[in-house]
Amino acid sequence: MTMKSQFNGLPLPAFEVNNELLVVDCSMEAEELFGECRKFTDIVDADSLQKAKKLLRIESSLQKFELNLVSKRGDLLLVDVHAKRNDPTLLSLVIVLKDSQLEHVAGQLSKLRERLRDTDYDLFQEKERTLELLQKVRGLSAPCIQLDKQRLLIPLFGDLTEEQVLAFTPRLLVRIYETQADTVIFDLTAMGRINDDGLRHLDSLLQSFSLMGTSSIFTGVKPEHAKRLHRIRTKQPMCFVASLQDVLSSDKWPSKS
Incomplete structure (x- = not known):
C-alpha cells in the first residue's frame, strides 16, 4: 500500500x-x-x-x-x-x-491511570474486609452465653438495629436447636436505642421462638426500651424482670438442669 x-x-x-x-x-x-x-x-x-x-x-x-x-x-x-x-x-x-516533554507527561498520565485502576481494586478489597469486620463486631455486640442446659443469655450492646439483629439471629437459632434451650434471656442493661427496623426483626425472632417452644425474658429494660417493646408485647408473650441478677437468683425462673 x-x-x-x-x-x-x-x-x-x-x-x-x-x-x-x-x-x-x-x-x-x-x-x-x-x-x-x-x-x-x-x-x-x-x-x-x-x-x-x-x-x-x-x-x-x-x-x-x-x-x-x-x-x-x-x-x-x-x-x-x-x-x-x-x-x-x-x-x-x-x-x-x-x-519529548509532553510525551513524557502523557506517559506519566497513562501510568497514573493504571495506578488509579489498581487503587480502585484495592479500595474494593478494603471495603470487603471492612464489611467482614463490621459483621464480626455486630456479632460480638450480642454474644450467646449458655447459662445451663435450658437457658441462654444474650447481653445486648449499643443500639438495636436491623443489622445487629440479623447478625446474631442465625447463630442464636442454631444454639437453641442444638441445646434444646427453653428460655432466652435478653439483657438490655448496656443497650442504647431501639430503632423501627431493629424492633421489627426482633419481633420476627420472637415469633421463631414461639414455633420452637422457647420463651423469652427481658432484663435491664429502661423506660425508653419499654415504650418500644410494648409494640410487640401484645403479639408475642414476653417476661420482663428488673435485672439479670433477679433472674439468676429467683426461684421463679429456675434452671431445669
Missing part, C-alpha cells in the same frame, strides 16, 4: 480515511509507528475516542486538534492531528508528535 501512497516522501505519519474512518491510504511512517490498522479509531486511545469521532465528522477545510494515540508497541502518544478534507468522502490526517 505504501509503495503507491500519495504520502510517499512525507516524513510524518499520515492517513487518508473515508467517512467511516476506514483507512484508505497511509504513509510508511504511519505503518512503522502504528502498524497496519483497518480503521483510524483503532489507534486512538479510549479516553480520546469520543473526541476523535466528533471532530472528524466536522465539515471543514482544515482542522488541528490534539489526540492520544497508541503505537503498535502500546505506547501512549500525545499528538497534533492536522486534518484536511480532500473531497466529500475522503479526509487526510497528518500526525505530528508532541515534543
